[in-house]
Amino acid sequence: MALRHAVLAALLDEELSGYQLAKAFDLGVANFWHAQPQQLYAELTRLEKDGLIAGREVVQDTRPNKRLFTVTEAGLAELEHFTTTAAKPTFVRDDLLVKVQATDHIDTATLIGQLTERAAFAKAKIELFTKLLEGMRAGRTEEDFLRHGERIGPYLTxxxxxxxxxxxxxxxxxxxxxxxxxxxxxxxx
Amino acid sequence: MALRHAVLAALLDEELSGYQLAKAFDLGVANFWHAQPQQLYAELTRLEKDGLIAGREVVQDTRPNKRLFTVTEAGLAELEHFTTTAAKPTFVRDDLLVKVQATDHIDTATLIGQLTERAAFAKAKIELFTKLLEGMRAGRTEEDFLRHGERIGPYLTxxxxxxxxxxxxxxxxxxxxxxxxxxxxxxxx
DNA sequence: CGTGTCATGTAATTTGTTACATGATTGA
DNA sequence: TCAATCATGTAACAAATTACATGACACG
Known part of the structure; x- marks a missing residue:
């Protein structure tokens, strides 16, 4: 049940809709956790039922209506409790690494192709993250921001x-x- | 169905028992994939049933008997086919990162404790991996080993x-x- | 005499993925 | 007019985790 806490952590900064959350968790802008939209919609329903988040309907005329969620007091308490429990180490599960492990036995050309793809993907993310960090600093130096900034959690992750x-x-x-x-x-x- | 391929890749180097595989996959010595013993025993059964690996019983007098597995021709073909399919990007899922994301809202002391623990864990792994790499190089320089070594997959991962x-x-x-x-x-x- | 390692599983439950479904609007 | 974005779900299936089970030997 760690997805719950990831969602709570994501909602600390701003009111978000399921759709917005889904984008962040799916495309990996949420560096701490990954999840598919379907999982998030389901989890949001459960979280609201349990009173850990509160949703409010926002009626839109040009777009479909949406529900924006906020963390409740109980939600914050839950997060706080989660923090006191021991964090289990992360483990790697990567298709590409499996393939590299098997090199010497498989076709090298194909492998190089996939490594190139992955490198390009990584580069795109590097650029994205660099800009996000810049935006959060908002002109300040990193040292200054990290010492005096209001909210540094997202920056650190x-x-x-x-x-x-x-x-x-x-x-x-x-x-x-x-x-x-x-x-x-x-x-x- | 990626665990299959991870197991096949692990068995390329040597005949292993379920128990040995489990240790490697569980403690993360297998840098490409993580899995629990239960998953592995189940997967080994399936792999053997599908003819992708072959097991042979080794009778031991002082220890319980064990089964050692080898990749078959069909298994190698399966691995080769797997390599041609696109690799999906890896995604992060880390308790500790969720907690850091939530900092500013939760107790800092606890967090520092967990970060310290994680750092120690990482350091232990660094030392282990450094030694493993040294062992694989067996006296050669990295450049030399990577250019002329027989089996470099495990080294790269x-x-x-x-x-x-x-x-x-x-x-x-x-x-x-x-x-x-x-x-x-x-x-x- | 208890704890850890060797050795292999089954069963129940929780997570996560894939497929399917709907429908309006905006921009190329 | 075709694809993408906004917006939310349900249902079926696959994968992973947790709990339970067994039993001998080695080490301290």
């Missing part, structure tokens, strides 16, 4: 996201280079 | 694991420092 994608990018590039060099010297299979 | 844990460690330390500095200047809540 975004920093982790940035470093993660930089790690991805670097590793992909390095791996591509290694595989290319071998292609010449050692014929595969 | 281990490199990613190492970088990941270094990222974790650095970020935890930085976050701890930031939170500590604020504790003095801005009283919480």
């Amino acid at each position: 975004c920093l982790r996201g940035l470093a993660f994608e930089q790690g991805n990018h670097d590793w992909c590039q390095r791996t591509i280079a290694v595989l290319r060099k071998r292609q010449g010297t050692r014929p595969r299979r | 281990c490199l990613r694991g190492l970088a990941f844990e270094q990222g974790n460690h650095d970020w935890c330390q930085r976050t701890i420092a930031v939170l500590r500095k604020r504790q003095g200047t801005r009283p919480r809540r």
Whole structure:
């Protein structure tokens, strides 16, 4: 039941609709958690039923109506309680890594293609995160912002996201280079 | 159905028992995938039924008997096919990041405690991976090993694991420092 | 004499993914 | 006019976690 807490944490900053939350959790702008829209709509229903968030209907004439959610007192208490429980380590589950593990036994060209794709994906994220961080700093230096800023949670998690994608990018590039060099010297299979 | 391929990739190097696989996948020595023992035993049964791996019984007198598994021709073909399908991007799901996202609203001391724990965990993994890499290189330089080594898949995925844990460690330390500095200047809540 | 390792599972439950469904509006 | 965006769901299925179960040997 960690999705609940991720949703609560996301709603701390602003009132959001299921749709807005879904975008953030799906495209990975929410660096702390990933989830599909369907999961979020379901979780929002449960959270509201349990009184941890409160929704209010916003009637729109040009767009379909939507419901904006806010964390309640009980929701905040729940989050606080969650924080006191031990955090379990994160574990990797990555298709691409499985494929790289299997290199020497599989086609190198295909692998290089996928590594290139992943590197491009990482680069796009790096640029996005860099801009997001810049926006949050709003002119201040990082040092200043982190010391005196009102709300630094999202900034800190975004920093982790940035470093993660930089790690991805670097590793992909390095791996591509290694595989290319071998292609010449050692014929595969 | 990606666990299948992770298991196949792990069995490429050596014949392993369910128990040995479980240890690798559970404690995260298998940097490409994580899974619990129960999942692995179930998957091994399915893989054998589908003819992608072959098991052989090893009778032991001092220890319970065990089954060692090898990848079959069909298994290798399956892996090869898997490699040609597009790899989906990995997504983060991390309790600790959820908690950091919620900082400014929750108790800082507890958070610092958990970040410290995570940093120590990361450091232990860094040391483990560093040694594993050293072992695989077996005296050669990294450049030399990666160019001429027989089997570099596990080395490459281990490199990613190492970088990941270094990222974790650095970020935890930085976050701890930031939170500590604020504790003095801005009283919480 | 208790704790940890070796060794393998079954069953119940919780999460997460994929497929399907609807319908208006905005921009290319 | 075609695709994308806004907006919310339901239902079926696959994957992962948690709990439960067994039993011998090794180490301190």
